Amino acid sequence: xxxxxxxxxxxxFSSRDGEEVVALSDVSLDIGENEFISLVGPSGCGKSTLxxxxxxxxxxxxxxILIDGTEVKGPQVKTGxxxxxxxxxxxxxxxxxxxxxxxxxxxxxxxxxxxxxxxLALAGLDGFENKYPAELSGGMQQRAGICRALMHDPDIxxxxxxxxxxxxxxxxxxxxxxxxxxxxQPKTIVFVTHSxxxxxxxxxxxxxxxxxxGEVKQILDIPLPxxxxxxxxxxxxxxxxxxxxxxxxxxx
Amino acid sequence: xxxxxxxxxxxxRRFWMRSQGTLLPVITFLLVLLLWExxxxxxxxxxxxxxxxxxxxxxxxxxxxxxxxxTLATLRTVVLGYGLSILISLPLAFALTSSRIVANAVYPxxxxxxxxxxxxxxxxxxxxxxxxxxxxxIITFLxxxxxxxxxxxxxxxxxxxxxxxxxxxxxxxxxQQMVQIRMPYAIPFIFSGLKTAVALxxxxxxxxxxxxxxxxxxxxxxxxxxxxxMPLAFGAMLVLSLMGIVLFQIVAVAEKLLFPWSSQQxxx
Numbered sequence: 198x199x200x201x202x203x204x205x206x207x208x209x210f211s212s213r214d215g216e217e218v219v220a221l222s223d224v225s226l227d228i229g230e231n232e233f234i235s236l237v238g239p240s241g242c243g244k245s246t247l248x249x250x251x252x253x254x255x256x257x258x259x260x261x262i263l264i265d266g267t268e269v270k271g272p273q274v275k276t277g278x279x280x281x282x283x284x285x286x287x288x289x290x291x292x293x294x295x296x297x298x299x300x301x302x303x304x305x306x307x308x309x310x311x312x313x314x315x316x317l318a319l320a321g322l323d324g325f326e327n328k329y330p331a332e333l334s335g336g337m338q339q340r341a342g343i344c345r346a347l348m349h350d351p352d353i354x355x356x357x358x359x360x361x362x363x364x365x366x367x368x369x370x371x372x373x374x375x376x377x378x379x380x381x382q383p384k385t386i387v388f389v390t391h392s393x394x395x396x397x398x399x400x401x402x403x404x405x406x407x408x409x410x411g412e413v414k415q416i417l418d419i420p421l422p423x424x425x426x427x428x429x430x431x432x433x434x435x436x437x438x439x440x441x442x443x444x445x446x447x448x449x
Numbered sequence: 450x451x452x453x454x455x456x457x458x459x460x461x462r463r464f465w466m467r468s469q470g471t472l473l474p475v476i477t478f479l480l481v482l483l484l485w486e487x488x489x490x491x492x493x494x495x496x497x498x499x500x501x502x503x504x505x506x507x508x509x510x511x512x513x514x515x516x517x518x519x520t521l522a523t524l525r526t527v528v529l530g531y532g533l534s535i536l537i538s539l540p541l542a543f544a545l546t547s548s549r550i551v552a553n554a555v556y557p558x559x560x561x562x563x564x565x566x567x568x569x570x571x572x573x574x575x576x577x578x579x580x581x582x583x584x585x586x587i588i589t590f591l592x593x594x595x596x597x598x599x600x601x602x603x604x605x606x607x608x609x610x611x612x613x614x615x616x617x618x619x620x621x622x623x624x625q626q627m628v629q630i631r632m633p634y635a636i637p638f639i640f641s642g643l644k645t646a647v648a649l650x651x652x653x654x655x656x657x658x659x660x661x662x663x664x665x666x667x668x669x670x671x672x673x674x675x676x677x678x679m680p681l682a683f684g685a686m687l688v689l690s691l692m693g694i695v696l697f698q699i700v701a702v703a704e705k706l707l708f709p710w711s712s713q714q715x716x717x
Contacts, residue, residue: 254617271620278618284611288633288710301619301629329710349619 200353200385201228201251205260208246208411220246222410223260230352231383235396235403239446243411244389245357251387252276252355264353274302277346279356283338285330285345291317292326295344302349309348316344319378336367343378353385361391369427372398376425393446397438398425405445415445500680509684515669516681520688522664523654526582527696530589531650535643538594542601547627563595567653571660585657585665592653593646600642604635637711640704647700651693666692 208221221243228234236244249255251262253272262269264276277298285294295313299305317323320340330338339359346354359375360368372395379386390396396403400419407414419438421429429435465472482502488494489501496504509516545552567588574584608631616626658667666685673682704711 252618254614272618273620276618278615280611280615282611284609284615286612286630286633288636288708297629298619301616301621301625331710 198230199227200230200232200265201226201387202263202266203227203247203251203260204262206247206250206257206262207259208243208250208255209258219410221250222412224411224413225260226404226413226416228385228387229401231385232402233379233386233388233400235388235390235400236406237390237393237396237403237442237446238406238411238414239408241411242406242408244406246411247406248355248357248387248389251353252278254278274349275351276353276355277349277351279339279342279346279354279359281358281361283330283335283342285338285341287330290327290329291322291333291341294330294341295348297345298349304349313344313348316347317341319381320344320374334367335363336371339363339371340374343375347378347382347384351384353387356386356388358389358391360395368392368395373426375399376423380424393439393442394430397421397435397442398427398429403438403442405442407446417442497677497679500683504680505683505687508678508680509688512681516666516684516688519664519666519669519685520692522662522668523651523658523666523689524692526585526589526654526657526665527647527650527692529582529586530653531593531647533586533590534594534597534646534650537590538597538601538642538646539639542598542605543627545598545602546605546631547623559595559598562591567592568656568660571657575661580661584661585654588657588660589650589653592656593650596649597642597646600638600645601635604638604642605631607638608634636708640700640708640711643700643704644697647696648693651689651696655689 203224203226206221206224207219210218210220212218224243224247236247238244246255250257251264251269253269253276264273285291286297289297292310292313295316296305296309299309314323314326317326320343322337322340322344325333325337325341330341333341339362343356343359346356360371363371376399388396388399397419403417403419405414405417406412417438421432421434421438485499486501486503489499500508541555545555570591571584571588574587578584578587605627612630612634613626616630621629654665655667655670658665659671662668666689669685670682673679673685
């Protein structure tokens, strides 16, 4: 089943002095249901832009994007967004932050709190419900951010370099955590990252993009067995894919 | 004394380490007062030039009832003017930040009102509004409201793009964006403005009293100096600064109680 269809998506930004920059040019891509797909590429290749287009946060200039066959016209309930920074509301507790989407969408009910607690427990944050974001480490904040994106039970999780602001050790832990959460709550995940190893470790497929204008250069299958752990990095195929992607990006 | 200190050095020392932050300024202040007192006595400085702290204390406490009455009068002007500035600043800042048209239309005017020296405006207001409380309240308001508008506007506009995008991704309405994201985010800014404004409100009230009043601490300072009653003038001035400190602290404590995360954030 195809969850997301991207059909010749084109996005042009005009800067203040009227200059036009083509961020994405004729990008086409089909993403399957419950697939984990990563977008990698150098800065300016339009991977974050593509994510925002799927999320309906930006309008397209040409082409179209369909989610479950319906054209994306703006933000919708089928997607949940995880940002590079945790973007938690400093004045709300972790529990209130996780409930925030439901509050905005007006769908809070008696069971919401229990569900939020379950999600927090799933992300290893039980006991932190009533803490404020400032009291949590960067990794824990980002876990809360992921819980928040899962709260309204979206079919699709859009993640924009979610671990980019974390230190290297936390980052590795978080990728394995994410795989665990994804196993327990299968979703279609579109994951933007700068880290090739992270992309290979997590994904079913890796989309390598190239800049100026942003285009899809190649799509690679990652035929590594699941469930995956760090041990997978010792697999020869893992290294092979990492090298292949690096070569595609840097030409070396 | 010394042998007690040597027998139990650590508790005393610990007490000193712990309360150094509060004790040190108090001790410095007392030393300055002492030095002041001694200088006035030793050099026989005439009272109309510089009264001794003891003379100020005596003159003020002797007339405590009178000083209290004037204090209440000033406080009333401060509270009314400050309240008015809050009532007008907050909605104005919301309007400025939610509509570019309002911002473009009003902001230059706002800056214009700030370039007018309030002291120069005061006599004109007295003629226009009559020799009553109103011109004093208006001057207090004019002095206090601008920094408040600027602080609230800055706060509402400095919300990171991420948070706005977060709201958008859940299809937040403009009202939800304002109430759920922008306003709470601006709380620390609003309180920083409220603190500046309350200190300025005291200044505004005194300026108003200098120009037109038959009551208030500003009036008391003027009449006292007219008769060279310097100790009382000094006393009134000190009561004024005390009022400023207390009002400032009330706002600071209100922030801590109502929005604990806000003061925490500023400390970071």
